[in-house]
Amino acid sequence: MTSDAILVLNAGSSSIKFELFDIVGGDAETRFEGQMEGIGASPHLIARDATRHVLADHRWAGPDVANHGAALEVIAKELSPAMAGRRIIAVGHRVVHGGPDLVAPVLIDDAVMAQLEALAPLAPLHQPHNLAGIAASRARLPGVPQVACFDTSFHRSHAWEADTFALPPEFYARGIRRYGFHGLSYEYIAANLAExxxxxxxxxxxxxxxxxxxxxxxxxxxxxxxxxxxxxxxxxxxxxxxxxxxxxxxxxxxxxxxxxxxxxxxxxxxxxxxxxxxxxxxxxxxxxxxxxxxxxxxxxxxxxxxxxxxxxxxxxxxxxxxxxxxxxxxxxxxxxxxxxxxxxxxxxxxxxxxxxxxxxxxxxxxxxxxxxxxxxxxxxxxxxxxxxxxxxxxxxxx
Structure with missing residues (x-):
């Protein structure tokens, strides 16, 4: 019998963190997690299941895993036994900057990708690599919903005075304002404390x-x-x-x-x-x-x-x-x-x-x-x- 699962990707400049969640009783439960680091240089894949048992621990020569697309192919191949009987129904992506308009998780299409690419200069260490992970995932899993979740979203509750700079108001209207980041982490801590x-x-x-x-x-x-x-x-x-x-x-x-x-x-x-x-x-x-x-x-x-x-x-x-x-x-x-x-x-x-x-x-x-x-x-x-x-x-x- 096939069960549904959600894949979460957090792509960096030379790495992809990943976690697969089984959907159990309407909740997401970790099946395995890990990362591929050193993409294009000295690739190293490490993955563990929910009990911390090592599922994969391999290294390759740089050219063997040259980019994020190749890394996803390797991850899928190496972890295929752990994926047995599971169907990925959606992929979630961490995206650092959502700008003034993308204030909640959103289904990714070409128009959303264009918006995110325009924001890349505001987060040059992260945004281009987040987008590379999304592009690789869309290519490998066509038809599977891809969802962007933003580090800026949690801070959209700020009052105006905590959100603005001391500049003429037309700059604020153009999106030059204080966004805040690490919002997914803060949102998790807030939920954890509430419980x-x-x-x-x-x-x-x-x-x-x-x-x-x-x-x-x-x-x-x-x-x-x-x-x-x-x-x-x-x-x-x-x-x-x-x-x-x-x-x-x-x-x-x-x-x-x-x-x-x-x-x-x-x-x-x-x-x-x-x-x-x-x-x-x-x-x-x-x-x-x-x-x-x-x-x-x-x-x-x-x-x-x-x-x-x-x-x-x-x-x-x-x-x-x-x-x-x-x-x-x-x-x-x-x-x-x-x-x-x-x-x-x-x-x-x-x-x-x-x-x-x-x-x-x-x-x-x-x-x-x-x-x-x-x-x-x-x-x-x-x-x-x-x-x-x-x-x-x-x-x-x-």
Whole structure:
């Protein structure tokens, strides 16, 4: 007997993360997940089932898996035994930027693809690669519904003053506004809190999505009130290779006085700044924490200071704070950096327990602290699967 399944893809510049969900009783349950990394260079496929049993772990020569289309072919072949008896009824895709018009998950057609391609300059590290994954999936699975889910959607609940820049209003009308990102992650955390911690979810919460890409989001009642990222995913706190907030006068100076070309400036801000640029060593927090180089310590100190500063700013936007949630790779695992971020936030009622923090417990605040501090795993792929299911139920494919 054939059962229905949803495939979720998150395509990067040289990688494809994937997760297959069985549809069981109207819900999406993970069947297997994994990623193909090093596409075009040193391709490596790793996949595990829901019990973490390894289903595939293979490497190839670069030319054997030259692009996203070839990667999907390899993934399908290697995981065909795990696909036995399953029919993919839809594919969900993470898309970083939806712009002002695409504010909810949408069925992808040629017109939607054109809209997404026009937004590529606003997310050059992500959007072109998201679209490459979509194109490869549409080619390999013709007739199967493809659904785009946007990192910007969750933040469309912002009030105008949190959404605009101090520019003449015609710029806002042209779509030059603060969009916010990592929305799929924040949406998952909001849903998780609503189920596990309903009283906290109903209050004022700052979520810190800290990874190679980092941002923070202020939520009230599970809805986004403000976010550190703006028009692009460059804004806010420093990241692995991205600068975060920077005085626009610096950019004008580099362009007009020092004669830097726009392409070189883009490469600097997106690829040679942040932890990597400041340290001159690595974008990986683990490498920096293990290094004795002063620049590594300085980069981590700056990162912690900026995140701490944004927590205070977002608490002001909320009018107080009931909870702080750390998530994503750094947020979930970098214990020492979490402790440094929380130093000096006692005025917000934040008081973490060093032992609980080092043990990586789900709640790291001291018992009785005025503001609870939690550590939660995020699941963007699971959130995408939920959106795809909901869209299918409202469509002719339900």
């Amino acid at each position: 596990a911690e309903p009283a906290l979810a109903a209050g004022r919460v700052v979520v810190a999505h800290l990874g190679n890409g980092s941002s923070l989001c202020a939520m009230r009642g599970g809805r986004s009130v403000d976010s550190t990222m703006g028009f692009t995913a460059l804004d806010g706190v420093p990241m692995g290779t991205r600068c975060g907030q920077i005085d626009p006068g610096v950019l004008l100076h580099l362009l007009m006085t020092e004669g830097m070309e726009p392409a070189a400036l883009q490469k600097l801000l997106y690829g040679n700044a942040g932890l990597k640029g400041m340290s001159g060593i690595s974008q990986d927090v683990r490498d920096l924490e293990a290094s004795a180089e002063p620049r590594a310590a300085q980069a981590l100190a700056y990162y912690a200071w900026r995140v701490r500063r944004e927590i205070g700013a977002l608490a002001a936007a909320l009018g107080g704070l009931d909870g702080l949630v750390f998530t994503a790779g750094i947020g979930e695992n970098a214990r020492d950096l979490r402790a440094r971020i929380c130093e000096g936030l006692g005025f917000l009622g934040i008081d973490i327990d060093p032992a609980r923090n080092q043990a990586n417990e789900r709640e790291i605040s001291r018992p009785g602290a005025a503001t609870r501090v939690l550590v939660r795993a995020t699941d963007e792929e699971g959130m995408i699967a939920r959106h795809v299911l909901n869209l299918l139920r409202r469509s002719k494919w339900a």
